[in-house]
Amino acid sequence: MNTEILNGLKEKARENRVLSLKSIAAAKSGHPGGSLSIAEIVTYLYFYKMRVDPQNPAWEARDRFVLSKGHAAPALYAALAQKGYFPKETLFTLRKVGSILQGHPDMKKTPGVDMTTGSLGQGLSAAVGMAIAGRGRFRVYCLVGDGEMQEGQIWEAVMLAYQQKLSNLVLLVDNNKVQLSGPTDEIIARLDIAAKLQAFGWQTFAADGHDFVSLDEAMQKAEMCEGPAAIVCDTVKGKGVSFMEGSAKWHGNAPDAERLAAALAELEKED
Numbered sequence: 001m002n003t004e005i006l007n008g009l010k011e012k013a014r015e016n017r018v019l020s021l022k023s024i025a026a027a028k029s030g031h032p033g034g035s036l037s038i039a040e041i042v043t044y045l046y047f048y049k050m051r052v053d054p055q056n057p058a059w060e061a062r063d064r065f066v067l068s069k070g071h072a073a074p075a076l077y078a079a080l081a082q083k084g085y086f087p088k089e090t091l092f093t094l095r096k097v098g099s100i101l102q103g104h105p106d107m108k109k110t111p112g113v114d115m116t117t118g119s120l121g122q123g124l125s126a127a128v129g130m131a132i133a134g135r136g137r138f139r140v141y142c143l144v145g146d147g148e149m150q151e152g153q154i155w156e157a158v159m160l161a162y163q164q165k166l167s168n169l170v171l172l173v174d175n176n177k178v179q180l181s182g183p184t185d186e187i188i189a190r191l192d193i194a195a196k197l198q199a200f201g202w203q204t205f206a207a208d209g210h211d212f213v214s215l216d217e218a219m220q221k222a223e224m225c226e227g228p229a230a231i232v233c234d235t236v237k238g239k240g241v242s243f244m245e246g247s248a249k250w251h252g253n254a255p256d257a258e259r260l261a262a263a264l265a266e267l268e269k270e271d
Contacts, residue, residue, distance in 0.1 A: 001212060001216055005048070006212055008047075009048060009212045012082060013040045014039075014267055015078070016043055016079060017035075017036055017039050017239075017267055018264060018267050019077075019078035019088065020032065020036065020039070020075050020077075020078050021260060021263050021264065021267075022264075023077065023078070023091040023092055023101075024074055024254045024255070025254055025255050025256075025260040026091075026094065027095040027254065028254050029254050030073075030095065030103065031071040031073075031074070031252045032074075032238065032244060032250050032253070033176075033237040033238045033247065033250040033251045034069060034071060034072040034174065034176065034237065035072045035075040036240055036244065037072075037176040037209070037235040037238065037239050038075050038143060038174050038235070039075055039239065040209060040210050041143060041172055041174065041215065041233060042075050042076055042143075043212075044212055044215050044216070044219075045065055045141055046080070046083050047079075047083070048212070048216070049063075049216075049219060050062075050065060050139075051063045051138070051139075052083070054080075054083050054084040054085045054112065055084075057085060057112050060137075061138055062138060063138050063140070064114045064115075064127070064130050064134070064138060064139070064140045064141070065140075065142075066114060066115045066117065066123045066126055066127040066141070066142040066143070067117055067123065068117055068122065068123020068124055068127070068142055068143060069120065069123075069145035069148050070104035070105050070116075070117035070120075070123070071103070071118065071252070072174075073101070073105050074091075077091055077094065077101050077110070078091060080111070080112040085111045086111055103118075104117060105117050105118070114130070115130075120147075120148045120151055121151025121152070121153040121154050122153060123142055123144065124142050124144060124153075124158070125153055127140050127141075127157075127169060127171075128160050128164070128166065128169065131161070131164075131168050131169035131228075135166075136168075138168065139168045139169070140166075140168060140170070141170050141172065142169070142170070142172065143174060144171065144172070145173075145174050146175045146176060146179070146184050146190065146193065147178075149190065150187070150188045150190075158197065159200060161227075161228040162201035162202060162227060162228060165226065166227065166228045167227055167228070169229075170219065170228075171202075171228065171229070171231070172233055173230060173231070173232045174233055175209070175232050175233055175235055176236060176237040176239075177237065177246075178247070179251065180251045182248050183248070193232050194206065194230070194232050197230045197232075202227070202228050202229060203225045203227065203230075205218040205221050205222055205230070205231050206218065206231070206232050206234070207231050207233050207234070208234055209233030209234055209235035210235060210236070210239055215231070219231065237250070237251070240266065241263040242266060243259070243262070
């Protein structure tokens with residue numbers, strides 16, 4: 001990954017955060033913390049890794065992305081708008097009646113959305129089904145939250161993916177360590193996410209979820225595996241906005257005009 005590409009991805013991720021926050025503020029509702037923590041991950045996927053065509057969203061050979069932690073939809077919508085699936089102005093209709101951008105992704109409403117999600121734990125099952133159907137034709141990338149991994153259905157899907165030897169499936173874990181009601185480890189002790197996945201037969205890799213080089217190095221290894229692989233991404237809830245970072249308060253709390261201005265001022269200072 002050369003410097004020009006890297007700088008371009010960094011700018012896309014910064015803009016993703018700006019657009020996510022503006023859309024949430026316009027809606028007066030949404031989930032900023034988990035949207036900001038995945039800005040680099042979705043940027044990496046849509047602007048560097050995945051084979052997609054905004055002019056042909058239903059292209060059968062496209063790679064698929066499943067945002068299992070559907071409440072982080074603003075980050076996905078921002079990436080899709082940046083990619084050209086729909087005008088950026090549409091982002092400011094988030095959560096409004098009749099909008100194509102609802103509070104959680106809806107594949108029947110939004111161009112570029114591959115799976116309707118929102119009920120936590122279900123996205124990986126859908127991704128496994130996609131990967132089974134897409135062997136030899138396309139790859140499937142699924143992003144889950146670390147708190148979401150408390151759902152039993154996640155582990156049912158993990159077992160099936162191993163049994164099916166799905167080498168075209170990569171699971172990315174947004175390990176931001178905070179969920180709706182507090183620090184994830186205080187809600188249900190997770191122990192070691194990578195070790196748990198390895199116990200289920202998966203190959204796992206670690207990455208700094210805010211570093212494109214680290215993400216790419218882990219992805220290259222994951223895509224060489226003969227079975228399903230996972231990348232546990234070390235991230236920060238609310239990344240990029242100091243008063244949101246690491247705070248459960250900003251899991252599902254929209255910023256008012258004053259807080260939005262302060263957040264945007266911080267993001268404008270990013271290198």
